[in-house]
Amino acid sequence: MNPLFRMHPDGTASRASRVFGLVLLVAVAVFLAVALVISPPDSGPNASENSMGDLVRIMYVHVPVAVACYTAFFVTAVASVAYLVRRSEGWDLLAAASAEVGVVFTVLTLATGSVWGHIAWGTWWEWDPRLTSTLLMLIVYIGYLALRGAVLDPVVRARRAAVVGLVAFANVPIVHYSVDWWRGIHQPATISRLDPTIDGLKLFALMFGMLVAIAVYVWLMVHRFRLEFVRARLEEQGLDTALAERRAEAETASGANPVTAPKGAS
Amino acid sequence: MSILRDAGLILGKDLRLEMRTRVIAGQVVPFGLLVLVLFAFALDPDRRVLSEATPGLFWLAVLFSTLLALQRAFEVEAGDGVPDALRLSGLDPAGIFLGKVAGLVVHMLVLEIVLLAGVTLFYGTTPHAALLLVVTCLAATAGLAAVGSLYGILSAGMRVRDTLLPLLMLPVVAPVLISATQAFAAAYRQASGSGWRWFGLLVVFALLYLVIGMVAFESLLEES
Incomplete structure (x- = not known):
């Protein structure tokens, strides 16, 4: 069995994913300690061109989660293409898991x-190109997840979702x-740029933040993938169980051959 | 060129269907005009705001009517065992896709002519730069029809089709709404120079989704 599927019987964790x-x-x-406390505010002689002060700390979270969401959707796209080529269940589950985590990010x-924006521009929403896109x-991607939720047949769902993911x-x-x-x-240009030139501990906070955000994405995605895998098994098994139960019912009703089908296999 | 022949067969079928049922002419086009009237109720009794917002309102009306035309176009492919018949027909899937796109384009161009007359009459705007208006309509319609056909077959036969199709399609065609509106605005302002750049984006969009549709249609068609 693939090591990715080897997990604890009671959950979606494995020894590796726990560590x-x-x-x-x-x-x-x-x-969080580095980004919110230790790193210096964006002011004084080393400040960036915008001199954002403590406001710069939002960037250490904002930019990494943005990088993580693009990573997630990129993985969904690659998995969708791989599904269309290979037609194997794993790619479909990977695309689904990644899209869902991507939406959160x-x-x-x-x-x-x-x-x-509320602090820097004075409005909660600005029709800025990046915000809008x-x-x-x-x-x-909400539509992608809605499509996945609306199709019952796993093979049909996988195929349609792969096209939408692409x-x-x-x-x-x-x-x-x-x-x-x-x-x-x-308007001539965006009011204020979110990516000023930075250095030192600030740069470290940003880079470390990206690394952490992508790691969090991977961790969530692995668990979401395993959950989806178990659910697919349950769906398969559910159908078999229901068939066996109906068969047993029919046999009991006709009285010919009492209960040979595995009953209560759930 | 069996793809083009197959596309022609599907196009002919869709046009014959429309000739006999008149769903587009009798229901979708009047709906588009109704949307224009509703915009007037919502925005302004005098015509200043309306005439300024004409490009955007025109394309919004087109977009909403397109959703109805799409639901119609793929409803006829979903029932009465048509999906199986299409698969068994031996027609090239890319040809079927192009045929559906062509049928939609014809229907929507008729709709756009009526709506253009509508905004000229109701909103009091005079169109300029006719060439830019025409090619913008062609490119934008091709893009809308390509995305629409892709998502139309994708959601065909689903119970939640009517709610899912707009959610899937509208955010994807947002660039068409932006580009076509800007190109029209340039044409109405008699400053068609900047409009051609938007036309270029519409062409890229249409070509991209025509290619994606031709490639992806086969795998969408083969399922049950």
């Missing part, structure tokens, strides 16, 4: 960006360019 999770917990704590990206991307990602650059041009007409 990984513990290391991750420590890493998140260290990251996209919501986090928008939420942290909105908080940042991220919002559209979120809706596209289209959704192909759409990201088009949306980006069109929104970019669209805003370019009405």
Whole structure:
């Protein structure tokens, strides 16, 4: 059996993912300490061109979760293509798991960006190209998950979802360019950039944050994948059990051959 | 060129269906006009706001009507064992896709002509730069029809089709709404220079989704 599927009978954890999770917990704590307390505010002689002060700390969370959500959707797209080529269940489950975690990270990206915008720009929402295209991307992937929820047959679901997973990602650059041009007409440039030039401990906080965010994504995705795998087994087994029960019922009713089918196999 | 022949067969079938049932002419086009009237109720009794917002309102009306046309176009492919018949027909899946796109394009172009007359009459706007208007309509419609056909067959036969199709399709065609609106705005302002850039984006969009559709249609068609 594939090592990825080898897990504890009572859950979706394995020894490896437990150790990984513990290391991750420590890493998140260290990251928060560095990002929120230890690293200097963006002011004084070493400040970036925007001189954001303590506001810069939102960036240490915002940029990493944004990187993680793009990573997640990229994995969904690759898994979708792989499913269309190979037609194996694992790729479909990977695409599904990654998209779901990606949606969570996209919501986090928008939420942290909105908080940042509220303080820096004075509004919770600005029709900024990046905000707008991220919002559209979120809706596209919500649609992807809705499609997955609406199709019952696993093979049909996998095939349709793979096409949508592919289209959704192909759409990201088009949306980006069109929104970019669209805003370019009405205002000369974005009010304030989110990516100033930074160095030292600030750069470390940002880089470490990205590493942690991607690791959190991987951890969540692995568990989501395993859950999806177990659920697929349950669906298969559920059908077999139901068939066996109906067969047993029919046999009892006709009285010919009492209960030979495995009953209560659930 | 069996793909084009197959596309022609599907296109002919869809046009014959429309000739006999008049669903687009009798229901979808009036719906589009109704949307134009509703925009007037929602926005402004005098025509200033309406005439300024004409490009956006026009394309929104097109977008909403397209959803109805799409549901119609793929409803006829979902019932009465048509999916099996299509699979058994031996027609090239890419040809079927192109045929469905072509049928939708014809229906939507008729709709757009009526709606253009509608905005000219109701919103009091005079179209300029006719060439830009026409090619924008063609490119935007091709893009909408390509995405629409892809998602139409994808959600065909599903119980939640009517709610799922708009959710899947509208965010993907957002760039078409933006580009076509901007191109129209440029044409109405008699500044068609900037409009051609948007037309370029519409062409790229249409080509991309035509290619994706031709490649992906086979795997969407083979399922039960």
